[in-house]
């Protein structure tokens with residue numbers, strides 16, 4: 001519906017941009033690179049900033065720059081009563097608060113985002129280690145142990161699938177994209193991969209290379225093909241590894257064919273800096289993506305992600321709205337206090353319920 005709102009303008013001197021919700025995150029990013037600028041845009045092509053920023057936004061260099069909606073400095077929107085308004089910290093602050101985290105449950109139509117930009121990090125690279133599934137226990141034990149000390153300039157993630165790197169058998173790809181501002185920060189960011197005690201078990205261990213942002217997007221997109229059916233669900237957790245491990249093994253045993261996969265994202269957040277609706281995150285993010293080509297296979301694969309997450313629910317501290325399956329399984333996606341507050345703002349701003357809420361949500365206590 002909003003795909004034609006795809007214009008954007010970059011103010012190089014002010015280091016700001018305005019962009020319509022239909023602007024692809026990757027489109028914006030490629031333009032920013034030309035100006036030596038940066039924004040924590042999402043990892044995939046095709047995803048527009050509208051839904052991405054409303055739900056939070058886990059993007060490139062997100063551990064260092066924060067969740068992407070923290071870099072939204074204002075929005076222009078049409079409210080439920082048809083008014084066209086600007087919202088920021090100082091104007092319509094309730095709408096601005098709600099828009100950063102409400103996701104698909106927002107009660108207004110955003111027509112323009114005002115964004116804060118950053119200098120393009122000078123030292124950029126990715127290091128990848130690929131392991132066959134027989135090393136599963138070693139790989140997750142190592143990742144769990146080093147996770148808390150991995151520098152913020154690294155968005156460390158692991159992808160388990162039945163076709164590692166798209167060509168090998170079942171395995172785990174451990175990837176460390178790095179966006180560092182100084183040489184020292186870069187060296188520090190690389191160290192945990194360079195000195196990994198399990199590196200010798202890797203089928204392939206690449207050096208640090210900078211393929212360029214476009215190639216990074218292509219690499220990520222090889223895991224998210226178009227014209228497929230998707231079943232997704234996720235959880236945040238800080239559960240002990242001993243508790244997680246039996247379920248990781250079950251996921252490896254039952255994982256549907258590639259490109260279906262499990263993502264393990266090492267987040268380990270600091271304190272959320274901004275006062276906004278977005279409020280739910282934890283040390284580790286686990287997401288399951290079941291991806292299949294033929295509609296006839298929906299009965300076979302459609303419920304796998306939600307049912308696995310259901311089994312792991314006792315270790316979950318909530319979900320993020322990006323990869324959720326709220327139509328199949330509900331779970332907290334905002335703190336209790338923020339859910340309560342957003343519903344009060346909704347009652348005030350959209351009393352007739354013009355806008356739909358989320359597919360489901362936990363009861364407000």
Ligand SMILES: Cc1cc2nc3c(=O)[nH]c(=O)nc-3n(C[C@H](O)[C@H](O)[C@H](O)COP(=O)(O)OP(=O)(O)OC[C@H]3O[C@@H](n4cnc5c(N)ncnc54)[C@H](O)[C@@H]3O)c2cc1C
Pocket residue numbers: 002021042043044046047048049050051052053054055056057058059103104105106108109110111224322323
């Ligand atoms: C292949 C793929 C990769 C992804 N990678 C990432 C990632 O790296 N990081 C991450 O955080 N997320 C990621 N996501 C999740 C993605 O951010 C969400 O699905 C997001 O909602 C997509 O936004 P959209 O505007 O493209 O989609 P839409 O389907 O257009 O929007 C989703 C919902 O957001 C609301 N919305 C959108 N625009 C507006 C608007 N202008 N005003 C009011 N409400 C609006 C609507 O409720 C709409 O139904 C990925 C998704 C996919 C499919």
